[in-house]
Amino acid sequence: MSPRAARRLGSLAAAVLVAVTSAGCSGSDEPDKDPGPRAQQTTAAPPSAGPAAGACYRLPFDAAVAPTADADPVPCKQKHTSETVAVGRIDAVADGHLLAVDSAQVQARVARQCPKALARFVGGSTDRLRLSMIRPVWFTPTVAESDEGAEWYRCDAVVLAGPSTLAELTTSIKGALRGSRVPDAYAMCGTAAPDAKNFERVPCSAKHSWRAIEVVPFDSARYPGTAKVKAAGRGRCEDAAADRAEDPLEFRWGYEWPTRAQWQAGQTYGRCWVPDPT
Numbered sequence: 001m002s003p004r005a006a007r008r009l010g011s012l013a014a015a016v017l018v019a020v021t022s023a024g025c026s027g028s029d030e031p032d033k034d035p036g037p038r039a040q041q042t043t044a045a046p047p048s049a050g051p052a053a054g055a056c057y058r059l060p061f062d063a064a065v066a067p068t069a070d071a072d073p074v075p076c077k078q079k080h081t082s083e084t085v086a087v088g089r090i091d092a093v094a095d096g097h098l099l100a101v102d103s104a105q106v107q108a109r110v111a112r113q114c115p116k117a118l119a120r121f122v123g124g125s126t127d128r129l130r131l132s133m134i135r136p137v138w139f140t141p142t143v144a145e146s147d148e149g150a151e152w153y154r155c156d157a158v159v160l161a162g163p164s165t166l167a168e169l170t171t172s173i174k175g176a177l178r179g180s181r182v183p184d185a186y187a188m189c190g191t192a193a194p195d196a197k198n199f200e201r202v203p204c205s206a207k208h209s210w211r212a213i214e215v216v217p218f219d220s221a222r223y224p225g226t227a228k229v230k231a232a233g234r235g236r237c238e239d240a241a242a243d244r245a246e247d248p249l250e251f252r253w254g255y256e257w258p259t260r261a262q263w264q265a266g267q268t269y270g271r272c273w274v275p276d277p278t
Contacts, residue, residue, distance in 0.1 A: 050152030051139075053087050054172075056080035057156070061164050064156070067102065069139045081166040082137065082156040083173060086117035090140060090151050101146035114138040114155035115266075121157060124177030127215040130269060132177060132186045133160040133167070133203050159186060163200055188212040194256040194273050204276070210254065211276035214240040217269045218258075229257040229270060237272035244274055 056076040063069055064082055074080050092099045092106050099106050118136040119129055135158055141150035159167040167185075176186055189208035192199045202208055216233040218224060224232075233255040241253030254273035 050141075050150065051084055051087055051154045053084050055084045056169075056172075057082045057084075059158075059166065061166050064137045064158055064166060067107070067140065068142050076172055077170060079168045079170055081168060082158045083169070084154055085121035085136075085157050085174075086114070086155040088113060088117075088153050088155070090153050092146075092151070100143065101140050102143055107140070110138050110140060110153045110155075113153070117155045118157050121174055122177045123175045124179075124182070127217075128177045128182055130215045131188050131212050131271070132182050133188050133201065134158070134173065134176065134186055135160055159203065160201065161206070162202055167203060188271075189276060190273060193275075194254045194271075209275060209277055210273045212256075212271045212273055213244065214272040215269050216255070216257075216272065220268075223258075223260050223263045226257075226260075230255075233257055233270045233272060240272045241274045 052073075054076075055073040056078075057069070057071050058074050058078075058080050059069065059071055059082050063071065076083065088110075090101065090106060091109050092101065092103075094105055114136045118134070119126065122129065122132075122134055137156045137158055139154045139156070140146075141152065157173055159169065159173065161167040173186070176183065181187075184204035187204040189202055189204040189206070189212065190199050190210040191202060191208055193210055204211060214237065216236055218229065218232065223229075237253050237255040241251050242248045245251035252275050255270060256273060257270040258267045
């Protein structure tokens with residue numbers, strides 16, 4: 001999958017201006033003396049508690065990959081495109097200094113937490129999640145909201161319906177990958193072979209001709225290079241395809257290895273593919 005921008009929501013109550021006046025009292029008929037300037041006290045309302053886990057939203061793709069969001073939740077039984085799987089508190093301190101909510105360090109910390117939260121929410125193995133169209137997106141408060149005291153981050157789950165389209169859901173995806181197989185509504189398929197120009201990833205419930213069947217992980221912290229990542233999956237994918245083929249002597253298979261850009265975006269694995277006509 002191509003790299004995507006980092007993703008983040010929030011609302012905050014406005015400050016309230018309270019006027020406190022002090023008036024003089026007199027027992028005589030003389031007019032009250034001028035009490036002088038009136039004192040004003042500005043009291044900030046407490047920060048909003050932030051979003052709630054389990055809420056659902058009807059977000060378009062562009063809003064889902066934005067760093068902040070202001071959409072109101074909708075009932076999860078109605079059509080929606082994202083579901084909040086976790087809400088946490090931002091760690092905005094580094095070396096004793098307070099960092100801005102939109103700083104690279106703060107955003108990187110959130111980016112590490114939300115994929116973990118998604119994996120716990122949908123269940124199943126890491127490989128099963130990587131063979132699905134379910135993806136994490138995340139939101140943080142705006143800079144102005146953060147300045148007013150908002151400290152939360154929100155992790156959502158979305159299901160890709162195409163390169164820049166989100167699937168519409170009408171139920172929760174909690175535990176969606178815990179069964180014996182990935183449901184076709186969430187499983188990853190392709191419109192063509194992974195090396196074809198018209199190849200696009202789609203849910204297997206949509207029209208497709210290939211299916212992702214196995215993950216080829218890499219342990220290296222640095223990108224091993226195109227030659228190595230390309231060679232690593234050949235034997236593994238051929239064996240995986242042979243195990244699924246009706247004729248183990250005649251079958252087709254494909255291998256999609258991570259590019260350097262994808263590696264830097266977090267995809268440190270490849271995928272094996274086989275024909276799967278619908």
